[in-house]
Amino acid sequence: MLIMALLMPDVQADDDIRLQLRWHHQFQFAGYYMALEQGYYQQAGLKVTIVPGAPGISALEQLLAGKALFAVSAPGAVLAYLQGRPVVAMATVLQKSPNVWLVRADSDIYTLQDLASSKLELSLTQENAEFLAVFAKEGIDISKLQLTNSSMKLDDLISGKTDAFNGYLSNEPYLLEQLGIPYRVIQPVEYGVNFYQDILIGNADWVRQHPKQAAAFRQASLDGWQFALDNIDYTVNYIHQHYAPEKSIAHLHYEANVIRSLVMPDLVELGHMNPERWQQIAASYQALGMVKTLRPLDNFIYAEPVPTDYRLLIKSVLLLLLVITLLAFFTLRYRRLASALQAEMNRHAQTERLLVERNEELLQLASTDILTGLTNRRVIIQQAQTEIRRASRYQKDLAVMMLDIDHFKQVNDQYGHAAGDRVLAEFAALCMQSIRDSDLAGRYGGEEFFILMPEIDLTTAILSAERLRMTVAAHPFKLSDGRELSVSCSIGIAMYMPQQDDLDKLLLRADQALYQAKHQGRNRCCVQQ
CATH class of the missing domain: 1.20.5 (Single alpha-helices involved in coiled-coils or other helix-helix interfaces)
Known part of the structure; x- marks a missing residue:
């Protein structure tokens, strides 16, 4: 009996543990509901009260004000830690960020650069620094953005009052689909910015004073999340009945499927936190000028006591x-x-x-084209569409070159396909050496290549094409057996005409110019007006 008493856990809760959510009740917090409903908190000797969030209520500030011992917060918690406030990250639920920009499908907004000149509606809080960090990473001046504080309603996007609306991937897209409004999503993660989200944080002073209760609360919460993700139908029905009757079953199922994809339970252990990734997030806040100096995050990232x-x-x-x-x-x-x-x-x-x-x-x-290392056809066509929109909007010159290696079939027939591949690779390297940093070269297919040249006039484009043509003609193409052969290329040039061109017409004129060059004897450049 003495040994059993010594080995029994002594986790006891002197007071209620209040868990502050960051928003209204919904599947976003399913794990905590299930930890309570399945008795995981009770089995750990904890009495837990779950408090919903609301507009104007910061879960982080509720915790720091002593109104809750734990909270579900955004990565802004690390900023509070760097400012010397008592907060510790217990676990991360969402490994991928659900934060997105929503734009109407009938708008001309496709990229982050397009957003930079658009009207943006954003909740101007530390929790949404991820939206600003992606602009900073792309070198866009944040002070010049057209930002207004979010109304938290989709009406502004639907009516056209704003061009882009910050939303949650698991919520607003469903509402737009139900309204039958086509939309596009621009995600910070596509530009290399991926903050953790829905972090379970705790009051660092309380966690340090009650290590066993804190560890038990964390584990019970993760067990609740495991149950919720393994039993989505049951969890959805329970949340609808007890927490969010105003949300339809279909909406909760949509949210559940999106949340599960962001938790990534099949790849990453529930609650896992990477210190290096947290350090990158902290560095993003420093780059935005929200904190002057960084310090080690050892006391911010929770480590369960042995x-x-x-x-x-x-x-x-x-x-x-x-x-x-x-x-x-x-x-x-x-x-x-x-x-x-x-x-x-x-x-x-x-x-x-x-x-x-x-x-x-x-x-x-x-x-990327595997053989030549150049951009492949799909991507260069996408970039060409982007450059056409930019040239049209800002009245900039734009030229395209279509290039074809002359008599390439004879190279394959006489020397073999391996030699042909070496010629293609060397030709691609000569193209890359001959163009500007702002130009984009790609393989269009077979021995045909494509060069996109923004902000260049016709005379300069012709000079550039001639320089490349002569470089190819003078270059000895070495085969694997030491032999050398000479090849030439034909080049067709077309300039973008804003009043009459779309991408298909521009490419057709460049292709016609290439055909003209080959018809006139090859190893020459021709322009199609």
């Missing part, structure tokens, strides 16, 4: 031999657990690094 029961030592006089045995057992077990925990943490960190690397590789594969 349990050490000193009562065993107090009872050692009575149970000396047993205590020595138990002490040896637990020491060995602790080392194994610590080693396993470190290995697991390393595995998760490696998994996250591999995930980032794979995403970068997939993005590179999706946009």
Whole structure:
């Protein structure tokens, strides 16, 4: 009985634990509802009250004011920590950010650069710094943005009062779909800015004074999230019945599916936090001028304390031999657990690094021609459409060149396809060396290439084409067996005409100019007016 008393957990709650949510009741907080409903908090000896949020109520400030011991907050919590306030990040629920810009599908807004010159409606709080950080990362002056404080209603976007509205991927898109209003989504994550979201934070002073209660609350909350994600139908019906009757079952299901994709439970352990990623988030706040200096985040990122029961030592006089045995057992077990925990943490960190690397590789594969390393046809066509819109809007010159290696079939027939591939790769390298940094070269297909040249007049475009043509003609193309061969290229040039051109017409004129060059004997440049 003595040993059982020593080993029993002593987690007790002297007072109610208030958990402050950051918004109204919805599936966004499903894990906490399920931890309460399934009895996980009660089994841990905790009495928990869940408090909904509302407009004008900051969950972080509620926690710092002592009105809650825990809260669901945005990454702005790290800013409070850097300012010396007592806050600790217990766990991260959403590994990918749901923050997005919503624009109407009938607008001309497609990219972040388009947003920079548009009317933006944004909740101007620290919690939405992610929206500003992505502009800063792209080198866009934030002070010149047309920002107005959000009304939190979609009416402004629908009516056209604002061009872009900051929303949550799991909520506003559903409402727009129900209204039958086509829309587009611009996500910060597409530009390399991906903040954690829906972070479970705690009052650092209370967590330090009650480590076992804090650890028990964190684990019970994560168990609740696991249950919610494994039992979506049950959870949706429960939330609709007990917390959010004003939301339809269909809306809650939509939200649940989006939330699950952002939690990424099949790839990342629930609640996992990467210190390097937190450091990057903190650096984003510094870049925005919201904090002057950074400091280590060791005390911000929660680390569960290793349990050490000193009562065993107090009872050692009575149970000396047993205590020595138990002490040896637990020491060995602790080392194994610590080693396993470190290995697991390393595995998760490696998994996250591999995930980032794979995403970068997939993005590179999706946009690059494998043989030449140039931009592929799909991406260069997309960029051409963007440049046409920009040239039309700002009345800028735009030229395109279509290039074709002369008699390329003879190279393949005489020397083999491996030699043909070497010629294509060297030709692509010569194109890259001959164009400006602002130009974009791509492989259009086979031996045909495409160069997009923004802000260039016809005379300069012709000079650039001639320089490239002569460079190719003078270049010895070396084969793998040491032999050299000479090739030439034909080039067709077309200038964008704002009053009559779209992309198809512009490409057609460039292609016609290329045909003219080949028809006139090849190894020459022709212009199609």
